[in-house]
Amino acid sequence: xxxxxxxxxHKVTETGTPVTLRCHQTENHRYMYWYRQDxxxxxxxIHYSYGVKDTDKGEVSDGYSVSRSKTEDFLLxxxxxxxxxxxxxFCAISGNRGGYTFGSGTRLTVV
Amino acid sequence: KQEVTQxxxxxxxxxxxxxxxxxxFTDSAIYNLQWFRQDPGKGLTSLLLIQSSQREQTxxxxxxxxxxxxxxxxLYIAASQPGDSATYLCAVVSGSARQLTFGSGTQLTVLP
Numbered sequence: 472x473x474x475x476x477x478x479x480x481h482k483v484t485e486t487g488t489p490v491t492l493r494c495h496q497t498e499n500h501r502y503m504y505w506y507r508q509d510x511x512x513x514x515x516x517i518h519y520s521y522g523v524k525d526t527d528k529g530e531v532s533d534g535y536s537v538s539r540s541k542t543e544d545f546l547l548x549x550x551x552x553x554x555x556x557x558x559x560x561f562c563a564i565s566g567n568r569g570g571y572t573f574g575s576g577t578r579l580t581v582v
Numbered sequence: 583k584q585e586v587t588q589x590x591x592x593x594x595x596x597x598x599x600x601x602x603x604x605x606x607f608t609d610s611a612i613y614n615l616q617w618f619r620q621d622p623g624k625g626l627t628s629l630l631l632i633q634s635s636q637r638e639q640t641x642x643x644x645x646x647x648x649x650x651x652x653x654x655x656x657l658y659i660a661a662s663q664p665g666d667s668a669t670y671l672c673a674v675v676s677g678s679a680r681q682l683t684f685g686s687g688t689q690l691t692v693l694p
Contacts, residue, residue, distance in 0.1 A: 502680060514671075514684040527679060561625065563682070569614045569675055570631040571682050575624075 474498040477562050477574035484581055490549040492577050494562030496542075502565040503545040505529075505537065507558040508576075514561070520545055552581045584609045584676050588685035595662055596693050603657040603688045605672030610653050613675040616682070617646050617657050620669045629670075630657070662692045 475496045484490050494503060505517040506529075516529030518537040526537050534556060538546045549556055562574040585608045595601055605615075614633045618626040630639045630646040632655070638647040645658040659666060669687045676683065 504682070513686050514673075516681055519679055519681070521679070529681070565675075565680060565682075568631065569633070569680065570616060570628060571673070571675075572628065573618075573626040 475562060475564050475572055475574045477560075477577050479577060480575065481578045482580070484552050484579070486553060486581055487551050490552050490579065492547045492560055492562075492579070494545045494547070494574060496545075496564050498564055498566065498572075499542060500564040500566050501542075503539065504563040504565070504571075505535075505545070505547045506561045506563060507531065508561060509558050517547065517560075549579075552579075554581050557581045584612075584674060584681075584683040586672060586674055586683050586685035588670075588672050588688050590688060591686065592689040592691075594691040594693065597662060597664060599662050599692075600658070600660050601662055601690075603659070603670050603672075603690070605655040605657070605685055607653045607655075607674045607683075609676055610650050611676055612650060613680060615646075615648050615655050615672065615674050617644075617655075618671040618673065620671060620687070622669075626671065659690075662690075664692045664694050666690060666692050 478493045504519040506514045508514045515531045520526045520539040536548045560577045563571045589604045616631045617629040632639045632648045643660040648655045669689045671687045672685045673682045
């Protein structure tokens with residue numbers, strides 16, 4: 472989507488290494504979210520942010536941290552990647568009318 | 583905790599049929615409901631957004647209804663086409679974080 476971009480699109484990393492995924496928006500929206508999508512589990516919320524430096528946990532936050540130092544950027548960090556964190560990660564933003572827009576996703580493989 | 587259920591999990595229809603996808607949610611205190619489409623290996627594309635005060639929204643061959651009091655929504659697809667083949671996801675926004683909770687999706691196949 473034109474207003475939200477994720478990087479990288481694909482990444483392969485080794486168990487135990489730190490990994491940071493980036494979400495960038497150009498819509499100046501207050502709310503930003505990180506989800507993961509796995510077969511059999513659907514989309515699940517990891518962390519979300521409701522403003523600069525304001526973040527909170529979602530339902531599957533263990534092993535993840537986030538940071539938001541600017542309105543436009545929301546970073547997701549896996550401090551020490553594990554194979555269970557192999558997944559597709561989606562960033563989303565929520566606008567004034569409450570509708571969500573999703574990024575194209577990052578496919579992460581932990582070997 | 584909000585829970586969203588979608589029925590059926592999979593659906594296969596011949597081209598040209600009209601079809602209905604169902605979504606139900608457990609907590610009626612929602613801000614809005616959104617239908618998405620996801621193609622294999624791709625991201626989520628928003629189809630329709632229904633605010634909690636609205637009863638329905640229409641876009642082209644798609645019509646979504648919302649009955650908040652009963653916790654139900656339907657997505658109606660008219661004159662289905664093979665290009666409609668995808669997974670359709672229903673999601674509701676609720677809670678202080680305005681969190682989006684997803685159903686497991688309906689995998690639709692439209693046969694030529």
